[in-house]
Amino acid sequence: MNAASASAATSAADDGDDDDGTVLPPGVVESRNNIIDSEIRAFLLSGGGGREGDVTTYAKSEFRSFFTVWMFLTRLPSPSHIDLHPRYLMRGMSYLPVVGSILGVSCAILHDALQISLGLPSACASIFVVIFGLCLTGCFHEDGLADTFDGMGGWSRSQVLKIMSDSRVGTFGCASLCLYLLAKAQLLGHLGASRWSFMDSSGPGPAILVGQALSRLSAPYLVRTREYVPEHGPKSPFYRYMIEARHILSWSRVSFAIAYSYALSVMFYGPTFAATLLSSVLLVSHLAGNEGDYLLGGVMGDYLGCTICVCEIVVLTLIVSRDPIIETCVAISDALFDAGSSSSSSGDGGSSLHDGHSHNYYSDAVIRRMSTLYGNDRVRPLVNLVFLMTAVKIWCKFVGPPDMYAREDRKKEDDGKED
Structure with missing residues (x-):
């Protein structure tokens, strides 16, 4: 997840630049350094922070937070008045599993239509669904996967961060992308036909839905529990919003994401196996956080995207291997x-x-x-x-x-x- 580019574009638009809306004049970002913390405190105490204000203000704030994340994660349009404000982006991270479930439903519907209605083999339908998912998100998390694995070839922390900020894809990144896409298609293709049943579902359809939702739980958990590493570049001081993210993404919001993910899993797989899936995602997220602390000194956008991809493979693997x-x-x-x-x-x-x-x-x-x-x-x-x-x-x-x-x-x- 590359929040850097989104924040830069938004801040440029807010300042009314004429440089194609992407570059701020020299000194503008630096001038904001002293007001960012006060802005965050004011945001938390306002209706935008969800702490005070009437129900209407709170509902509008949640609406904006949800569609900020929707715009950030997908290539599908959002209401025209929604922009990529970093504070609403951080609050809206609790809705990542919700957005994931919507994307999962879309992919599951396509898979069932291809396999059941058109008679395609499950493996072929899975490949088309993977392509469809990449189109929906614009390879958003996959970009983070490639950048993170490229960075793991660095010899020092500063070198790792420098490699991850490079837009080019290296050998490690290319290999990780190929293996991830191959593993995802193979796992889905092995599940046969979808069977939708309350607390006793099976097949690729339910697996896609639950995998898309549960894997995205890792991002709000990591943002809340780990330090956020500032992005590198000329606008890096502005990204102190991300460093202060834990004060905006509260534990109550992370708990909502966990509760939603568990309830969705229970709906399709029952409470016992749902608890296994949820525990596995949280465990992988925790271990990924430890590795992020070691490699980067925390987490950053690309690393969050990489963790989401890894968690999705873990969920699909557990679903495929449940009986064994x-x-x-x-x-x-x-x-x-x-x-x-x-x-x-x-x-x-x-x-x-x-x-x-x-x-x-x-x-x-x-x-x-x-x-x-x-x-x-x-x-x-x-x-x-x-x-x-x-x-x-x-x-x-x-x-x-x-x-x-x-x-x-x-x-x-x-x-x-x-x-």
Whole structure:
């Protein structure tokens, strides 16, 4: 999500520039530095902030906030009096799941029409739906995905930010885009035909709708919980609006986004699986926030778009793998329960716990449980994956030079000592 260009265009329009409405004269942005904080405080205390004022004022403010986000996320028109004011954009971020659900309904209708009415294979219908979604949003989040993965090739934080601000797409960005689009089309194509049923839906239609809504929950959550990294460029001082976003996007508004996303998921998949989907999105968002803190010192527009794409793939993967995941969990439970039962029955009433052999007793019980788990054909690949990830983590932790940011901080300290 590139809020920078939107804010710049809006501020230029407000100042009545003649430079094609996109460039402010020198010194205009800098002159605003001292009034931005006071503007935000006034906004929060006014009817625009939703804290005071009558119902009509509040409703108009919410209307403007919603359609500001609608204009920002989609290429579909908004009412003519709506502009991309950054303060309404930040407040309206709580409506991202709502906008996502509307886009999801549109894509789901197209998929069902192509597959059921026209008889196209599910895989072909999914490809056309992916193209349709890109047209609706103008590749908005996908642009952030490519820029973020390009930036991950940087050797320092300043270099990462410089790469992300470059409009050109590199190898990492191109690869991430191809894999994302391929994975999305393949996952949707694997779901067969849509079946719409209250709390028991299946197929690509409901998956598209829920995936589009839930994935966009990550943006308001990250904006509220993480620092916002200022965009680079000549108008960067103006983007202090974004840095102060957490004071505009309140926890009550984020809670609304979470409640809406969960209610929508319950409507199609029931409360248990809906809780699993919601928890997964929040967990991925939290981990993405940690990675953003490490890479950037917070989050920014492109990084939010990248996280939305990743969360959408996670949601679709869980929907496709729902039955195998349940079977694997049952297999793990049965294996542990059977191993525990056999351990208890093979004991001698607990006397072994008091004859100096308690350590061996518990060690044997753990070994039996692990061997039972590893002997299960469904669980064994998962155990192998856990071992592999653990080994890679240990290797990266203890082998090789220090972390690139640790080296950068050490270099700054050394330069400071020399000065």
